[in-house]
Amino acid sequence: MTPPSREPHPDSRPNPRPEVVAGAATGASAGAGAPGDERRPWRRRHLLDVASLSREEIEFLFETARSFREVSTRSVKKVPALRGRVVVNLFYEPSTRTRISFTLAAQRLSADVVDFNGETSSVKKGETLLDTARNIIAMGVDTVVLRHPAPGAPQFLSERVQACVINAGDGAHAHPTQGLLDLFTVIDKLGSVENKRIAIVGDIRHSRVARSDMWAFLRFGAKVVLVGPPTLVPSSLRDIGVDVSYSLDEVLPEVDVLCLLRIQSERQEQGLFPSLEEYSRLFGLNSERMRRARPDVLVLHPGPINRGIEITPEVADGPRSAILEQVTNGLAVRMAALYLTAGGDA
Amino acid sequence: MSRYLLQGGRVVDPASGRDEICDLRIEGGAIAEIGRLAPRGGEETIAARGLLVAPGLVDLCVHLREPGFEEAETIRSGAQAALAGGFTAIAAMPDTVPPIDNEASVAYVRMKGEEARGARVYPAGALTRGRAGQHLSEMGGMRRAGAIAFTDEDEAVHGADVLLRALRYASMLNAPILTRCEDKGLRGRGMVSTGLIADLLGLPSIGAGTEEIMVERNVRLAHSIRTDLHLMHISTAESLREVAQAKAAGVAVTCSVTPHHITFNEEKVKSFDPVYKYFPPLRSELDRKALIEGLRSGTVDAISSAHSPRGDAEKNLEFFHAAPGTGALETVFGVLYSRLVLTEELPLARLLAALSLAPARILRVPGGRLAAGEPADIACFDVSTEYSIDPAHFASRSRVTPFAGWQVRGRAQHVFVGGEPRLRDGKLAP
Numbered sequence: 175m176t177p178p179s180r181e182p183h184p185d186s187r188p189n190p191r192p193e194v195v196a197g198a199a200t201g202a203s204a205g206a207g208a209p210g211d212e213r214r215p216w217r218r219r220h221l222l223d224v225a226s227l228s229r230e231e232i233e234f235l236f237e238t239a240r241s242f243r244e245v246s247t248r249s250v251k252k253v254p255a256l257r258g259r260v261v262v263n264l265f266y267e268p269s270t271r272t273r274i275s276f277t278l279a280a281q282r283l284s285a286d287v288v289d290f291n292g293e294t295s296s297v298k299k300g301e302t303l304l305d306t307a308r309n310i311i312a313m314g315v316d317t318v319v320l321r322h323p324a325p326g327a328p329q330f331l332s333e334r335v336q337a338c339v340i341n342a343g344d345g346a347h348a349h350p351t352q353g354l355l356d357l358f359t360v361i362d363k364l365g366s367v368e369n370k371r372i373a374i375v376g377d378i379r380h381s382r383v384a385r386s387d388m389w390a391f392l393r394f395g396a397k398v399v400l401v402g403p404p405t406l407v408p409s410s411l412r413d414i415g416v417d418v419s420y421s422l423d424e425v426l427p428e429v430d431v432l433c434l435l436r437i438q439s440e441r442q443e444q445g446l447f448p449s450l451e452e453y454s455r456l457f458g459l460n461s462e463r464m465r466r467a468r469p470d471v472l473v474l475h476p477g478p479i480n481r482g483i484e485i486t487p488e489v490a491d492g493p494r495s496a497i498l499e500q501v502t503n504g505l506a507v508r509m510a511a512l513y514l515t516a517g518g519d520a
Numbered sequence: 521m522s523r524y525l526l527q528g529g530r531v532v533d534p535a536s537g538r539d540e541i542c543d544l545r546i547e548g549g550a551i552a553e554i555g556r557l558a559p560r561g562g563e564e565t566i567a568a569r570g571l572l573v574a575p576g577l578v579d580l581c582v583h584l585r586e587p588g589f590e591e592a593e594t595i596r597s598g599a600q601a602a603l604a605g606g607f608t609a610i611a612a613m614p615d616t617v618p619p620i621d622n623e624a625s626v627a628y629v630r631m632k633g634e635e636a637r638g639a640r641v642y643p644a645g646a647l648t649r650g651r652a653g654q655h656l657s658e659m660g661g662m663r664r665a666g667a668i669a670f671t672d673e674d675e676a677v678h679g680a681d682v683l684l685r686a687l688r689y690a691s692m693l694n695a696p697i698l699t700r701c702e703d704k705g706l707r708g709r710g711m712v713s714t715g716l717i718a719d720l721l722g723l724p725s726i727g728a729g730t731e732e733i734m735v736e737r738n739v740r741l742a743h744s745i746r747t748d749l750h751l752m753h754i755s756t757a758e759s760l761r762e763v764a765q766a767k768a769a770g771v772a773v774t775c776s777v778t779p780h781h782i783t784f785n786e787e788k789v790k791s792f793d794p795v796y797k798y799f800p801p802l803r804s805e806l807d808r809k810a811l812i813e814g815l816r817s818g819t820v821d822a823i824s825s826a827h828s829p830r831g832d833a834e835k836n837l838e839f840f841h842a843a844p845g846t847g848a849l850e851t852v853f854g855v856l857y858s859r860l861v862l863t864e865e866l867p868l869a870r871l872l873a874a875l876s877l878a879p880a881r882i883l884r885v886p887g888g889r890l891a892a893g894e895p896a897d898i899a900c901f902d903v904s905t906e907y908s909i910d911p912a913h914f915a916s917r918s919r920v921t922p923f924a925g926w927q928v929r930g931r932a933q934h935v936f937v938g939g940e941p942r943l944r945d946g947k948l949a950p
Binding site: 225302303304322323324325326327329330344345346347348379380382385408410411413414 | 715716719720721722723791792794833836837838839840841
């Protein structure tokens with residue numbers, strides 16, 4: 175029942191293994207979870223979404239990320255784990271922080287990194303994603319980090335090319351490294367998310383971050399509530415075990431974590447809410463709302479921030495904000511994702 | 521014209537209810553007699569033991585892509601693909617480039633269709649000029665040139681006033697109007713069915729109401745001027761309830777469904793595989809079951825392959841950017857016979873009626889019957905041997921199908937068009 179003209183599934187091929195210099199990669203010793211170990215929980219060559227990851231896989235990735243985070247504190251912030259491998263950032267949408275984060279992550283693993291900007295390159299000449307990717311991969315690329323406006327584009331590519339594919343955001347579908355780094359950050363701050371109440375606030379409908387966050391938090395036993403106006407929060411998502419609320423003020427006093435999403439003015443132009451001012455009044459996080467929240471509430475935002483719209487500056491820069499830690503952790507999580515999909519072990 | 525005797529096949533005629541092992545004689549392009557027949561001199565005997573002898577299939581919605589997209593299909597390759605699938609007549613949709621919206625282009629399709637020596641190709645003319653949904657096309661001239669129906673096909677007629685005028689005007693031409701049901705505003709950029717799956721995938725969606733609102737409107741328009749109307753590609757349970765109510769109230773409305781909407785539900789799009797992208801989108805399991813129930817009850821009159829051949833360049837793309845639709849002529853009977861008849865979900869006579877008698881009636885063309893005096897448009901299917909669907913062997917230029925690798929029964933062995941054996945032993949006549 176496979177569709178026509180498809181290459182064999184890449185997962186059916188043997189794992190290409192990066193150069194692993196004993197002890198140099200992370201400092202962790204080999205043992206359970208060593209390459210070739212059947213019990214090793216990470217066997218994927220692609221990172222396409224969070225929904226399909228098991229708790230064990232995520233824990234293993236976090237373990238790896240923690241050891242990589244230590245690398246970033248050294249004076250020489252580099253390990254030879256992916257030396258000789260080539261990573262391409264194939265970005266079809268504007269992005270600063272995700273691209274820089276992936277670039278630094280790859281560089282700290284000693285991989286060579288190339289940027290491909292789909293907005294200015296041969297895409298304008300009408301080349302398809304598949305053709306572009308095949309051409310780039312023909313130059314010896316091992317890992318493609320793909321950001322693309324079409325939901326499912328990374329999966330489509332992963333089933334048709336040899337390289338490892340990491341999804342850096344596909345339309346409104348998924349942004350797995352963001353979902354993972356958000357979970358990583360919350361666990362880091364709170365110790366665990368088990369039974370913690372986590373609100374994801376904003377434009378859930380168009381948010382790949384929300385779709386990755388909710389799976390990550392659910393997988394680790396959190397209680398997730400999606401908050402926003404009904405035009406931006408699909409109520410069908412209740413079927414996967416999340417709550418839906420249309421009132422931030424109602425959920426505010428009981429949540430342990432607030433994940434705010436960037437609101438795009440484009441949605442207002444589509445008529446999905448009346449004005450940014452009204453959005454801010456109903457769903458924006460400000461000092462007054464912070465006073466009604468739990469004193470130890472943790473505030474997350476994937477960035478870039480619309481200061482004064484979904485979050486006011488004093489909250490974004492305030493003591494409960496973990497926004498910059500998200501960015502720091504993001505680097506470690508992406509190093510782990512690049513390393514593990516390439517076949518490395520923790 | 522040669523004479524043939526089909527011997528010992530299971531002859532099933534949905535119009536008369538005949539279902540027996542017997543013989544069928546073809547003479548002068550027509551069916552001469554059916555029964556226990558002794559061979560005569562001067563006629564060729566064809567052993568049909570183990571074969572299903574059925575009316576040639578009739579398809580009321582096929583895209584042949586010529587002119588404009590010949591890399592995906594031509595009139596010739598499409599007519600031959602139809603033959604290979606057991607079809608003896610197909611209605612060619614006008615959504616070509618340029619569209620079939622005038623006498624000359626109708627004549628072109630007819631001529632190319634005759635040259636193809638495949639299934640009979642009946643051109644359907646555009647309902648509005650350029651399929652733009654504004655001005656009525658020259659339906660009278662096209663009718664004279666051989667157009668058998670009028671439709672804007674994948675452009676559902678948006679303006680109620682336009683459709684009303686078209687229905688009135690066409691009522692003097694003895695040619696049916698076929699329309700899809702889709703509210704363009706509600707559809708927006710949608711591409712999968714509204715619900716949890718769309719919300720998890722982050723794909724823009726098309727609600728059931730997008731179709732149901734237009735079914736209701738179109739039924740009312742047809743009723744208001746007491747004319748008949750055919751609704752294509754119905755996909756939801758609620759649409760069928762609407763159609764059933766209209767039929768009960770005496771409205772001359774008919775409807776058809778596609779093989780993919782009968783076979784798959786929306787779960788398939790979770791794979792992001794572009795082969796499952798269709799308009800209307802795949803719906804819920806409840807909807808899928810309702811389509812089959814509609815076929816049993818007769819609320820659904822016909823099945824149309826909705827054959828939409830696609831080239832690699834427009835289909836082998838991310839789901840989001842891929843063109844909708846799939847090739848289907850060569851897989852319809854095998855898939856539906858195996859999935860519906862062998863599983864006893866649908867009686868064989870109902871399947872055959874929906875694939876031959878009903879579409880022939882809707883299009884007001886000959887065919888769909890096995891009786892003395894009828895044109896010898898006949899398909900013989902091998903329903904005892906299982907085979908694997910292999911797109912590499914398609915007569916169609918398009919290799920796009922969701923059924924590649926399926927093990928099914930019901931491959932067309934012999935197909936007669938007007939008494940002429942154009943497919944013999946599963947092979948196109950040279």
